[in-house]
Amino acid sequence: MIAETGHFALILALFVAIIQAVVPLVGAHRGDRAWMDVARPAALAQFLLIGLAFGALTWCYVTSDFSVLNVAQNSHTDKPMLYKVSGVWANHEGSMLLWVLILALYGVAVSAFGGNLPPALRARALSVQSMISIGFILFILLTSNPFARLDPAPLNGNGLNPLLQDPGLAFHPPFLYLGYVGFSMAFSFAIAALIEGRVDAAWARWVRPWTLAAWVFLTLGIALGSWWAYYTLGWGGYWYWDPVENASFMPWLVGTALLHSSIVVEKRDTLKAWTILLAIIAFSLSLLGTFLVRSGVLTSVHSFATDPARGVFVLGLLFVCTGGSLTLFAIRAPSLKAGGLFAPMSREGSLLLNNVLMSTAAGTVLLGTLYPLIADALNLGKISVGPPFFNGVFLPLMVPVVVTMTVGPLLSWKRSDLGSALARLKLAFVAALAVAIGSWLMAGGSATPLLAAGGFGLAAWLFVGSLLEWGERVRLFRAPFGESLRRAAHLPRATYGMTLAHAGLAVVIAGLTGSATWTTEKIQVMRPGDTMEVAGYELTLQGTEEVKGPNYTALRATFHTTKNGVFVADLKPEKRQYTMPPRPTTDAAIHTNMIGDLYAVIGEPDGKGGFVTRLYYNTLVPWIFLGAVIMVFGGLVSLTDRRHRVGAPLRKPQTLAAPAAAKA
Amino acid sequence: MRRILYLLPVVVFLVLGGFFWRGLQMDPQLIPSPMIDKPAPAFALPPLKTDKPGLASADLQGKVTLVSFFASWCVPCRAEHPLLMELAATHQVNLVGVNYKDKPEDALAWLGKLGDPYAAIGADRDGRVGIDFGVYGVPESYVIDKQGRIRFKQTGPFTVEDISNKLLPLVAELSK
Numbered sequence: 079m080i081a082e083t084g085h086f087a088l089i090l091a092l093f094v095a096i097i098q099a100v101v102p103l104v105g106a107h108r109g110d111r112a113w114m115d116v117a118r119p120a121a122l123a124q125f126l127l128i129g130l131a132f133g134a135l136t137w138c139y140v141t142s143d144f145s146v147l148n149v150a151q152n153s154h155t156d157k158p159m160l161y162k163v164s165g166v167w168a169n170h171e172g173s174m175l176l177w178v179l180i181l182a183l184y185g186v187a188v189s190a191f192g193g194n195l196p197p198a199l200r201a202r203a204l205s206v207q208s209m210i211s212i213g214f215i216l217f218i219l220l221t222s223n224p225f226a227r228l229d230p231a232p233l234n235g236n237g238l239n240p241l242l243q244d245p246g247l248a249f250h251p252p253f254l255y256l257g258y259v260g261f262s263m264a265f266s267f268a269i270a271a272l273i274e275g276r277v278d279a280a281w282a283r284w285v286r287p288w289t290l291a292a293w294v295f296l297t298l299g300i301a302l303g304s305w306w307a308y309y310t311l312g313w314g315g316y317w318y319w320d321p322v323e324n325a326s327f328m329p330w331l332v333g334t335a336l337l338h339s340s341i342v343v344e345k346r347d348t349l350k351a352w353t354i355l356l357a358i359i360a361f362s363l364s365l366l367g368t369f370l371v372r373s374g375v376l377t378s379v380h381s382f383a384t385d386p387a388r389g390v391f392v393l394g395l396l397f398v399c400t401g402g403s404l405t406l407f408a409i410r411a412p413s414l415k416a417g418g419l420f421a422p423m424s425r426e427g428s429l430l431l432n433n434v435l436m437s438t439a440a441g442t443v444l445l446g447t448l449y450p451l452i453a454d455a456l457n458l459g460k461i462s463v464g465p466p467f468f469n470g471v472f473l474p475l476m477v478p479v480v481v482t483m484t485v486g487p488l489l490s491w492k493r494s495d496l497g498s499a500l501a502r503l504k505l506a507f508v509a510a511l512a513v514a515i516g517s518w519l520m521a522g523g524s525a526t527p528l529l530a531a532g533g534f535g536l537a538a539w540l541f542v543g544s545l546l547e548w549g550e551r552v553r554l555f556r557a558p559f560g561e562s563l564r565r566a567a568h569l570p571r572a573t574y575g576m577t578l579a580h581a582g583l584a585v586v587i588a589g590l591t592g593s594a595t596w597t598t599e600k601i602q603v604m605r606p607g608d609t610m611e612v613a614g615y616e617l618t619l620q621g622t623e624e625v626k627g628p629n630y631t632a633l634r635a636t637f638h639t640t641k642n643g644v645f646v647a648d649l650k651p652e653k654r655q656y657t658m659p660p661r662p663t664t665d666a667a668i669h670t671n672m673i674g675d676l677y678a679v680i681g682e683p684d685g686k687g688g689f690v691t692r693l694y695y696n697t698l699v700p701w702i703f704l705g706a707v708i709m710v711f712g713g714l715v716s717l718t719d720r721r722h723r724v725g726a727p728l729r730k731p732q733t734l735a736a737p738a739a740a741k742a
Numbered sequence: 743m744r745r746i747l748y749l750l751p752v753v754v755f756l757v758l759g760g761f762f763w764r765g766l767q768m769d770p771q772l773i774p775s776p777m778i779d780k781p782a783p784a785f786a787l788p789p790l791k792t793d794k795p796g797l798a799s800a801d802l803q804g805k806v807t808l809v810s811f812f813a814s815w816c817v818p819c820r821a822e823h824p825l826l827m828e829l830a831a832t833h834q835v836n837l838v839g840v841n842y843k844d845k846p847e848d849a850l851a852w853l854g855k856l857g858d859p860y861a862a863i864g865a866d867r868d869g870r871v872g873i874d875f876g877v878y879g880v881p882e883s884y885v886i887d888k889q890g891r892i893r894f895k896q897t898g899p900f901t902v903e904d905i906s907n908k909l910l911p912l913v914a915e916l917s918k
Contacts, residue, residue: 318817320817351748355751369762389766393759393762393763393766396759397759400759401756401759404751404752404755405752408749408751408752412744412745412748448758451762452761454765455761455765464816464817599851601851601855602854661824662824681855682857690854690855
């Protein structure tokens, strides 16, 4: 009964979505306010109905109702409650339901917080948003119904893939989707603007917070996924350039470019067509990611149940959505009037340069990801494109990005002088040089000292440069301290957001470089009592024991760890054997001191009383995740900026007398 | 001229979309091999490990063998590896490996980490034997019957379903 209620609510949501897609659009065309305003209650109704459907499915999971096929296939009574709930979106059908729920959530947010939007723009954006919603609700109802029944119901379910039974992965998909789907907002606003034929500073100001929110969630989602891979897959890596990872990384790159180009639209009233195009592409790449994961056209370590019918459907959606919007772009964009002049040496010039570089980077990732498919279609043979391609092409593109993003904020709008900006970065240059030489000497024993020098030098350049730019704004050490403090308090939050996000990226770069340069890895057979020395730590295998978890049994090893004879920690890695489905997983033990991670994995027994053990010291890997958290924090700080709250610059200032005047 | 520039995105998208459409008709996992039912090519590969034999075509006679091409740099191989470990534990088929275009130290570390399911491993450093077999990319696996003929080819990693629905029934039939 609960499942049928959910199914029915979803069907109702489809009809509401159709109303929300048609009526406001017609209303906006005719200038009929009443028709336009249908969008707001419709968005709320759609959200509540999809929420009801999602709640119904969650209920089926929580109560382990195995008469529902989806629950029987993916859940089990022994599963801890957290994974019963996260199991809702850890499968294809449920994850698509989460997708539309988040889509509807953004719709409701626009209707709730979009009070200061021009009614026609809001009506059109919500209408476009709802068209996407129609496509995906149809997709669920026609090809992936999560409420299908199973008769007779089995006594117990198949259980959830043990790799997915992990707190990091429980929250990875929701954040990723909040990011992916968040770009639908920028997309809907872009289409609405193309229909209206008008893009201005006010438009950019409305779009920016939505893009920023999507970017924050996507950054967090990618970081969570990477962190999960790091500590559960048990080989110490965090990024594999796998097609599905790339599918989340491409929208991130384009979304980052969009975030920056929308600033140019807002401040300089130019770069409009480009910004619209980025908004379309960012969301299209999110859709493309969905297509690649669900259709099985590429082989990946992320195996979702694939089905050609689903692939055809998502491809159809992609054609309508991206093909349609790009056609509209080709027709309407040439008539968008650009505002001010464009000097190459200016803030907007540097933003454009980085935009082009980021888009090129996204393009190369796209090419590398799709190349196996294209080669196959052209009968060039089956090939796989691996990390060497991505590292070889992507990383060099990032070097000018980092160099420019440090200089850019110091340039002024319209026309600027590169010499004076560089002069103010003298300290950053000195720091970069010192760090580069220092790390080159420290990495002297390694095979890649130049990479280390380059990576750390860039990180130092960006980090110190970002702080200098902030110091410049508050006139640190130039004005009296009180004056600087006053200035610091009055800086817009968006500025702090930028400084934090850029500094966070510097920390990420340092972490990536450190892990590529100094990671040590020891693989051997150890017997209880044996001691291994890794990066100055002594790890003694004290023994192993059998432990029983709620739905697994595990072999747990204890490594007594000391440094120079002083006790550091007991590392307890586990090798788990899940009962349902019967699959083994590794659970690495990690001890971090924030400079590096001591990482231990227990492997197969050798049959003679010993075990294969893998011991790593992953230098600076914690910085990668720390840096991502700083970037996310920067995004959140920027999101609280006053200008997002006050909304459109065109809006008339409200005074206390205004309500009285309105009455009269 | 300016208009044409604005048409570019949609044109690029349509070309890509065409490839996706084509991609949906193809199965990235399976490609027919012209080598099916032909004798396995003659080869002799040096051992990868000091304590395990290498692999030569003569070793493929007399028992049903699964030859698995793998490499430490290949991500799908990692995904497939636990299944091969399980398969080896069942002793239903003689599982041998060809380490394809790999550095021996990397391959050894990889097997040390993940376990070694193979009864024998040949080191195919320049990929020469892979070419003779018609390997497109790793992982790829060939079932060889008792007469040394190739009977089945798996392109890409095995899944649980592939092993239970295709591989094991075929091995059981060939072992009769």
